[in-house]
Amino acid sequence: QSALTQPASVSGSPGQSITISCTGTSSDVGAYNYVSWYQQHPGKAPKLMIYDVSNRPSGISNRFSGSKSGNTASLTISGLQAEDEADYYCSAHTASSTRVFGGGTKLTVL
Amino acid sequence: QVQLVQSGGEVKKPGASVKVSCKASAYTFTSYYMHWVRQAPGQGLEWMGIINPSAGSTTYPQKFQGRVTLTRDTSTTTVYMELSSLTSEDTAVYYCTRGGLIYTDYARAFDYWGQGTLVTVSS
Numbered sequence: 001q002s003a004l005t006q007p008a009s010v011s012g013s014p015g016q017s018i019t020i021s022c023t024g025t026s027s028d029v030g031a032y033n034y035v036s037w038y039q040q041h042p043g044k045a046p047k048l049m050i051y052d053v054s055n056r057p058s059g060i061s062n063r064f065s066g067s068k069s070g071n072t073a074s075l076t077i078s079g080l081q082a083e084d085e086a087d088y089y090c091s092a093h094t095a096s097s098t099r100v101f102g103g104g105t106k107l108t109v110l
Numbered sequence: 111q112v113q114l115v116q117s118g119g120e121v122k123k124p125g126a127s128v129k130v131s132c133k134a135s136a137y138t139f140t141s142y143y144m145h146w147v148r149q150a151p152g153q154g155l156e157w158m159g160i161i162n163p164s165a166g167s168t169t170y171p172q173k174f175q176g177r178v179t180l181t182r183d184t185s186t187t188t189v190y191m192e193l194s195s196l197t198s199e200d201t202a203v204y205y206c207t208r209g210g211l212i213y214t215d216y217a218r219a220f221d222y223w224g225q226g227t228l229v230t231v232s233s
Contacts, residue, residue, distance in 0.1 A: 003154070036219035038155070045205060045226055046147075046155065051219035089155050093217035098171050099145070099157040 004029065004090055004102035011108040017078040020105045022090030023071060028100055030071035034093035037066060037075045040104075041086045049088075050075060077107070085109045112136045114206050114224035121230045127194040130227045132206030139187040140164040143209035145220060146180065146191045148202040158204075161189055164212050196231045203228050 005023040012018040022029065022037075029035055033053045038046035048057055050066035053073060063078045073092070077084055090102040117131040132144070146158040159170040161180040168180045179192045189206060203226040210218025 032217060034217040034219075038220070045223040046207075046220070047223070048219055048221050051221075057221065091155075091157075091219070097169055097216070099160075101147075101155040101157060104154040 002100070004092060004100055006088075006090060006102035006105045008103070009106045009108065011110055012080045013110045014080050014082065016080050017076060018080060018107065019077075020075045020088055020090075020107070022073040022075070022092075022102045024073075024092055024100070025071055027095040028092040029068065029073050031095055032093050033068070035066070035068055035073040036091045037064075038089045038091065039084075039086045040089065046089065080109055082109050112208065112222045114208065114222055116204075116206060116224040116227045119228040119230070121232065122196050124197055124231060124233055126196050126231075127192060128196060128200075128229050129190055129192040130204050130206075130229070131188050131190050132224050133186065133188045134208070135187065137208075140184060141212055143212060143216065143218075144180075144182070144189045145207050145209050146178075147205045147207055147220070149205070149226075150199070150202040153202075156202075158191065160209060162212055163189060193229075196229075198231050201229065201231045 035053045037050040039049050040046045053068045054066040065076045067074050088105045113135045115133045122128050140163050145160045161168045163182045182189045205226050206224040207220040208222040
């Protein structure tokens with residue numbers, strides 16, 4: 001099972017919006033609506049930000065949103081804030097009943 | 111609130127095995143799947159497997175088949191991850207993370223995470 005493909009880095013200024021893509025195959029991202037996104041600050045455990053493609057857990061800001069088209073899922077962060085600077089990972093359920101992660105994207109807030 | 115508390119860091123020699131524990135609290139232990147994920151220094155997240163704490167059944171990715179074993183102790187609400195035949199490439203932070211409800215939410219996301227356990231493999 002190959003890792004999902006994410007851009008290595010993205011950047012944006014405070015107040016702007018950014019989108020991080022996550023490309024898989026018809027056996028993972030494209031097969032099910034079980035894509036999730038995680039935020040990880042240095043030295044910390046990952047934190048769930050989006051589940052089932054577009055749902056936010058309780059307590060997560062509505063500045064974070066998710067979507068999917070075909071084999072590519074996307075995470076959009078609007079109204080960028082300094083605290084959003086972190087690594088972001090997508091994950092998907094696969095047809096083999098396993099899980100796969102993306103390689104991660106480093107978000108820099110300029 | 112839900113807590114997953116992992117055991118402390120380990121230093122192992124190549125060829126040895128390591129066993130990391132993850133004690134769950136503040137929810138019904140046998141109602142939710144538990145996963146293990148690792149992260150090598152400066153690298154991304156890697157899924158290592160899932161256990162059904164109620165039945166004890168497990169699923170592992172092909173990469174770790176035969177080398178990783180997930181077990182649980184329902185009396186202490188603890189899950190364990192044992193990794194054998196360690197090499198330097200197994201140096202990583204290992205996380206336990208809770209999945210969805212047993213039988214109904216197998217594919218659900220990872221909502222709570224342990225604090226991580228650093229395993230260092232060095233001669």
